[in-house]
Amino acid sequence: MSKEDMVKEAVEEAKAKAAEAEKNEADQKEPEEKADAAEDETAQTEADSMDEDSAGNDAGENESEADEDSEEESSKTEKKKFFSKKNKKDKKDEKIEELTDRLTRQMAEFDNFRKRTEKEKSQMYEIGAKDIIEKILPVVDNFERGLASMSEEERTTPFAEGMEKIYKQFMTTLEGIGVKPIEAVGQEFNPDFHNAVMHVEDEEFGENIIAEEFQKGYMYRDSVVRHSMVKVAN
Known part of the structure; x- marks a missing residue:
């Protein structure tokens, strides 16, 4: 009524x-x-x-x-x-x-x-979704480590090609539900998104610029699921 x-x-x-x-x-x-x-x-x-x-x-x-x-x-x-x-x-x-x-x-x-x-x-x-995504991220890290450790010859094998396709499909699905990686290398350090675990003196980078990323950070919609672990220059 x-x-x-x-x-x-x-x-x-x-x-x-x-x-x-x-x-x-x-x-x-x-x-x-x-x-x-x-x-x-x-x-x-x-x-x-x-x-x-x-x-x-x-x-x-x-x-x-x-x-x-x-x-x-x-x-x-x-x-x-x-x-x-x-x-x-x-x-x-x-x-x-x-x-x-x-x-x-x-x-x-x-x-x-x-x-x-x-x-x-x-x-x-949103709280429940962030909790599930946080538990899935280590699987994404293992995919990336495994693909990065392959040689050029190994990457041409059917197994490696299949694993890379699965990884891309996985990332596309995460992006579709609002999960995206946090930009780090070359960006200015921001404590809201980055977690500085190391500092280095390097003239090639400007003041307070991220020189290296040890672990990717991710966001779900407008909130941080995991901060990026980075090395900050100067």
Whole structure:
């Protein structure tokens, strides 16, 4: 179910609850309105009796005053009903706004939870991938040592050619998942990527330049899996 459907369903439910509350309130107020009407009728009867007992000249005046009182009472009753309906409408709208706001907050909390969970899953996946890659790298080192120790004649044998193809396929697969070697020889020493195990004075290299690499370093995406072991000049 989409967010819009959930909000629509919550609003419809709030409207139904507000209508039911309005009906109950009307049922409760009906006896009170009947009692007020009875009191108004009694008061009107008393006023009519007083009008009949009054003198001839005062009869018209009293009748006019009674009419004014009746109109004023009627106006008050209408105003009372009007404001009562207005208050009921405001109460219903307030309930709808409350439920809508609550649903909006819940959806926002759920969205934050989903994003946080996805981020944690991504971090866990990256940690697991780095651990596997770190265990595979010694196999890559052995491939490179074995191929480097072969003579030119041995490299032409079918066995050596097959091993070299396997090595290239292996490296292509690692590169496809985001593993790449760290550049070292000829680069400026950077402790974030390189591990200096030896220093040498050599005029052919500039200050703090890597002269030799003893072991390749690798990165997985944007993080270092293994630092390069290097010899730094000067």
